[in-house]
Amino acid sequence: MSHKSAKDFFRPLAVGAPAPLREIPARPSRAIHFFDPSNEKMAAKIPAMVGTVDVLLGNLEDAVKADNKVAAREGLVRIAQSTDFGPTQLWTRINALDSPWVLDDLTTLVPAIGDKLDVIMVPKVQGAEDIHYVDRLLAQLEAKAGLTRPILIHAILETARGVANVEEICGASPRMQGLSLGPADLAADRKMKTTRVGGGHPGYLVRQDPPRGEDGTAQVDAQRNVFQQDLWHYTIAKMVDACATHGIYPYYGPFGDIADVVACEDQFRNAFLLGCVGTWSLHPKQIAIANRVFSPSVEDIAHARRVVAAMGDGTGAVMIDGKMEDDASLKQCLVLVELAEQLAEIDPELKKLYDAIPAAEEA
Ligand code: GLV
Ligand code: MG
DSSP: OOOOOGGGGGSOSSTTOOOOOSSOOOOOOSEEEEEOTTOHHHHHTHHHHBTTBSEEEEEOSTTSOGGGHHHHHHHHHHHHHHOOOTTSEEEEEOOOTTSSSHHHHHHHHHHHHTTTOOEEEEOSOOSHHHHHHHHHHHHHHHHHHTOSSOOEEEEEEOSHHHHHTHHHHHTSOTTEEEEEEOHHHHHHHHTOSOOSSSSOOTTSEEEOOOOBOTTSOBOTTSOOOEEEOOTTHHHHHHHHHHHHHHTOEEEOOOOOOTTOHHHHHHHHHHHHHHTOOBEEESSHHHHHHHHHHTSOOHHHHHHHHHHHHHTTTSOSEEEETTEEEEHHHHHHHHHHHHHHHHHHHHOHHHHHHHHTSOOOOOO
């Protein structure tokens, strides 16, 4: 492996390209709403969605038929050029790096709408080499187009090799904005035996121990509780650690059972609790779920503010409602309070809710 000097990471990769960012801004991105720009009915609804969702993502990859790849790319250019996105971020998901479409995706999108694109999502990333390829190409295209702001890269974690290489992927470029779990492709690539897009599986469970008969024998046929387990726990936890290590943001991905809003909410909440900042939305009704789940609750903020007020200079320990709070729980509370402040800036309804919380008393 060849090594690059640390200071060279922040040099543009093409003469005249914008300087790489030293920190990835924490922009709210609770829901990344996917739309197919080749679907005219769907595309027509996009301008009205500005301001109702944190991220709109024009999808060019899977779910867009091969015959529609060019129409999707051109549709995205048209929508981006004719829409003022205001506070809403515009992302795209380009085709995979081993596809015949991706080069045209990049060479078309960057000059045409590079000034509007915040983040490019790269699917099926295997290792740092995939990020290096896109990184250099983006720098060349940005320089040629005279862009003043670097376009960021988001990688989908959806290959076994990508999971094995997750840390080097996160650290491969100062453009790295975050990672999403891609449970559908990841399941296929790992040869998992599921047939769904995200979520749990009734076969993946643990069962309560069997009761014992009077003679001490295990009654294996007795009624016992079973607890469905989370197929994605390991990957999400690994992704969260890699992202936190590199100062970038982890996301859940697609939840394919659109009708099961309850299980969708559970899956999103697990990801939120483990450290993810957002998720994908494949249907407008998943936007509301994501916004609810990935915004701290009023109860959490009320409690967090009490801890912050009671902890004063942050050292020592206090008792609140019979529970010990110290430096470490204070830091957890600050994560929630800071997130609430960022979200309140762009979401007036949330701001009202958080502002209505009675002031916490100092200890
Ligand atoms: C997303 O792209 C997935 O494969 O789950
Ligand atoms: Mg995929």
